[in-house]
Every structure is written in C-alpha cells, then in structure tokens.
Amino acid sequence: MRMAEGVEWALHSCLLLAWVEQDAVSAARLARYYQLPPAYLNKQLQALSKAGILTSLSGPRGGFRLARPPERITLMDVVAAIEGPEAAFRCTEIRQRVPLAGPGVQFPAPCSIAGAMRKAELAWRHALAEQTLADVMAATERSTPEASDRARRWFEDTRA
Amino acid sequence: MRMAEGVEWALHSCLLLAWVEQDAVSAARLARYYQLPPAYLNKQLQALSKAGILTSLSGPRGGFRLARPPERITLMDVVAAIEGPEAAFRCTEIRQRVPLAGPGVQFPAPCSIAGAMRKAELAWRHALAEQTLADVMAATERSTPEASDRARRWFEDTRA
DNA sequence: GTAACTGTACTCGGATATTCCATGTCCGAGTAGGGTTGG
DNA sequence: CCAACCCTACTCGGACATGGAATATCCGAGTACAGTTAC
Numbered sequence: 001m002r003m004a005e006g007v008e009w010a011l012h013s014c015l016l017l018a019w020v021e022q023d024a025v026s027a028a029r030l031a032r033y034y035q036l037p038p039a040y041l042n043k044q045l046q047a048l049s050k051a052g053i054l055t056s057l058s059g060p061r062g063g064f065r066l067a068r069p070p071e072r073i074t075l076m077d078v079v080a081a082i083e084g085p086e087a088a089f090r091c092t093e094i095r096q097r098v099p100l101a102g103p104g105v106q107f108p109a110p111c112s113i114a115g116a117m118r119k120a121e122l123a124w125r126h127a128l129a130e131q132t133l134a135d136v137m138a139a140t141e142r143s144t145p146e147a148s149d150r151a152r153r154w155f156e157d158t159r160a
Numbered sequence: 161m162r163m164a165e166g167v168e169w170a171l172h173s174c175l176l177l178a179w180v181e182q183d184a185v186s187a188a189r190l191a192r193y194y195q196l197p198p199a200y201l202n203k204q205l206q207a208l209s210k211a212g213i214l215t216s217l218s219g220p221r222g223g224f225r226l227a228r229p230p231e232r233i234t235l236m237d238v239v240a241a242i243e244g245p246e247a248a249f250r251c252t253e254i255r256q257r258v259p260l261a262g263p264g265v266q267f268p269a270p271c272s273i274a275g276a277m278r279k280a281e282l283a284w285r286h287a288l289a290e291q292t293l294a295d296v297m298a299a300t301e302r303s304t305p306e307a308s309d310r311a312r313r314w315f316e317d318t319r320a
Numbered sequence: 321g322t323a324a325c326t327g328t329a330c331t332c333g334g335a336t337a338t339t340c341c342a343t344g345t346c347c348g349a350g351t352a353g354g355g356t357t358g359g
Numbered sequence: 360c361c362a363a364c365c366c367t368a369c370t371c372g373g374a375c376a377t378g379g380a381a382t383a384t385c386c387g388a389g390t391a392c393a394g395t396t397a398c
Binding site for chain 4: 024045057062
Binding site: 001002003004005007008009011012015033034035036075079083086088089090091092094095097098099109110112113115116117119120121122123124126127128131135136139140143144147150151154 | 161162163164165167168169171172175193194195196235243246248249250251252254255257258259269270272273275276277279280281282283284286287288291295296299300303304307310311314
C-alpha cells in the first residue's frame with residue numbers, strides 16, 4: 001500500500017499557504033520553492049480547490065489561497081481531496097463465489113473481514129480528522145521556529 | 161490509496177485454513193473454491209509463508225497450513241506480509257529543498273507533517289493488531305453460521 | 321510374501337509477461353494590469 | 360489631462376504521454392505415493 005506522492009506536496013503547500021498570507025500564491029512559485037514539477041503540483045492544487053480547501057484565482061496576481069482558517073482544515077480533508085473518497089480496502093465479495101451457492105441472495109450479512117478492515121480504517125480516518133492544519137503549524141513552530149519566517153521572507157522578497 | 165487485492169485473498173484464505181483443519185490445503189483447491197487465478201493466489205500464499213503465518217509443504221498431499229493458532233494471528237500480520245513493511249505515507253523531506261538552505265544540516269527535528277501522518281498510521285496499525293483471526297472467525301460464526309460448515313464439507317468431499 | 325526400487329503425478333517456489341494507474345507534461349480558456357490612443 | 364480601448368503576460372484548468380508497480384502467468388525443483396520387480 002502506497003499513498004500518493006501528491007499528499008505530501010498538498011500538505012506542505014497548505015502549510016505554506018497558511019504561513020504566507022499573501023493575496024494569492026501561484027503554483028509556479030510554490031513549485032519553485034519546493035523544487036517540484038510545476039504542472040504536476042498545479043494538478044494537486046486543483047484537486048484541493050475542487051474539494052473546497054483552496055480557492056483559486058486566474059490571471060496575473062492569481063494563484064491559490066486557503067478557503068478557510070487552518071483550524072478548520074483537517075488532515076483528513078487534504079488526504080481525501082488527493083486520494084479520493086474510496087476506502088483503501090475494497091471488499092470484492094469473493095465469499096459469494098464459493099460453490100454450492102444457492103440461487104438467491106447468499107450472504108445478506110456483511111462480510112466480517114470487510115468489517116474488521118473498515119474498523120481499522122475508521123481509526124485511521126479519525127486520527128487524521130482530529131489533527132488540523134493549525135496543529136501542524138503549532139508543532140512546526142515549536143520544533144523549527146525559523147521555518148515559517150523563512151518562508152514568509154522568501155515569498156515577500158521574490159514577489160517582484 | 162489502494163490496498164492490494166491480495167490482502168483480501170490472503171485474509172479469506174487464512175480464515176478458510178482455520179476452518180478446515182485438514183493436513184494441508186493446496187493453492188489450487190483454494191483457488192478453485194474462491195474462483196481465483198491459481199498461480200497468483202499461490203504467490204500470495206508464498207508471501208504468507210515467508211512471513212511465518214503459514215507453513216508450506218511440497219509434493220502430493222502438500223499445501224499450506226496455519227503456522228500457529230488463529231488467536232495468535234492478527235490482521236496486522238497478514239497485511240504486513242502482503243503489503244510489505246513500509247509505511248503508506250513516505251516523507252521525502254521536501255522541506256529540505258527550500259531556498260536559502262545553509263550548507264550544514266538544515267532541520268534536525270523531524271518533520272511535523274510526517275509525524276502527524278505517522279500518528280494516524282499507527283492508530284490504523286494498532287486497530288489491525290488488536291483483531292485476531294479468531295475474532296473474525298467468531299464474528300462470522302455469529303453472522304453467518306453456515307459458512308464454516310459449508311467450507312469444511314466442500315473440502316472434505318472434494319478431497320478424493 | 322516382503323522389501324527395495326522406479327516412475328509418476330502433484331506440490332511449492334521463483335523467474336517471466338502484461339495491464340493499469342500514478343506520475344509527469346502540454347496546450348487552451350480566462351483575466352488583470354499596463355500601455356496607447358483618441359477626445 | 361482623462362478615459363476608453365486594446366494588447367500582453369500570466370494564471371488556472373483540463374486533455375494528453377510516460378513509467379513503474381501491481382496483476383497475472385509459466386516453467387523448474389522437490390516430494391510422497393503407487394506400482395513393479397527382484398529376492
């Protein structure tokens with residue numbers, strides 16, 4: 001199981017948009033800052049925009065911006081925006097294919113295996129939903145205070 | 161994010177091996193029972209064997225068998241055996257690539273984003289580790305009592 | 321009759337194709353700002 | 360001098376290639392059983 005690379009990019013991008021409270025930050029500048037492929041990062045930001053996490057603005061002076069305060073953006077929101085809504089474990093009901101299967105509905109009760117897997121996945125989703133972008137900002141400020149200042153300064157200096 | 165199909169197969173296979181306490185069940189018969197591609201299922205069972213969850217036996221009358229009682233096999237064991245040990249979220253330290261980076265070590269403190277994601281993933285792993293194969297057996301027995309009997313009967317009848 | 325031997329059929333195990341999705345790229349639609357031109 | 364207009368440059372947005380990993384398959388190594396043969 002492997003999470004998409006874009007999730008990491010999206011999280012760092014949101015963190016940065018929270019730090020830099022400019023009018024808007026374009027995907028190109030964000031990509032330059034993190035040394036990432038601009039067009040592909042743009043794609044990820046589009047997904048965040050579609051999910052309502054960011055607001056986009058076209059044209060010069062355009063770019064992306066947080067759609068709501070960091071306290072109201074959870075990690076679950078970002079992950080769901082990039083990875084999609086589907087669960088990681090998908091029950092294909094292979095138990096229905098066993099022989100001696102009668103003609104009618106075989107197992108109306110839900111699959112115990114799928115239930116157990118879903119239970120674990122819900123724990124994961126809850127843990128993600130309990131952590132907001134503001135929490136991550138605070139943790140970073142505590143462990144690496146200079147990071148946010150550096151980001152702000154660079155984005156102000158290279159605005160011209 | 162998408163979990164490998166083999167995880168579902170592996171879980172159902174383990175469940176079946178727990179029900180059917182024959183000498184050994186071959187991958188071919190298991191595949192016939194669930195209508196799955198035999199060679200590929202064999203590959204998954206090999207992974208379980210390498211992980212010490214199953215024991216394998218070659219030759220006629222050979223096959224696979226649970227290596228230990230179902231109470232001591234957790235869902236985490238099975239998932240780890242198929243998916244590998246690596247975490248779903250992998251921090252590539254893109255924060256290290258920001259400009260104005262000095263020559264020495266930049267951020268000795270761990271990445272807050274990676275920490276938050278790991279936290280959620282640990283919740284998932286714990287939830288998986290807390291559920292044993294015996295638990296799933298009990299749940300299935302409660303919701304679908306006929307399933308285990310059917311399996312046992314089919315594997316005994318078609319032994320010849 | 322018994323025991324050793326040989327052949328066969330069946331199993332796992334790993335090396336080998338193929339398909340599909342994540343990754344990466346490109347070009348078009350739209351917009352804001354500035355320069356220009358006419359009044 | 361001022362205002363309307365046009366043009367350029369820059370942005371997002373979605374359609375289009377590419378690569379690598381999951382999926383699927385095939386063949387070889389090894390083993391237990393049965394049949395056969397020699398004693």
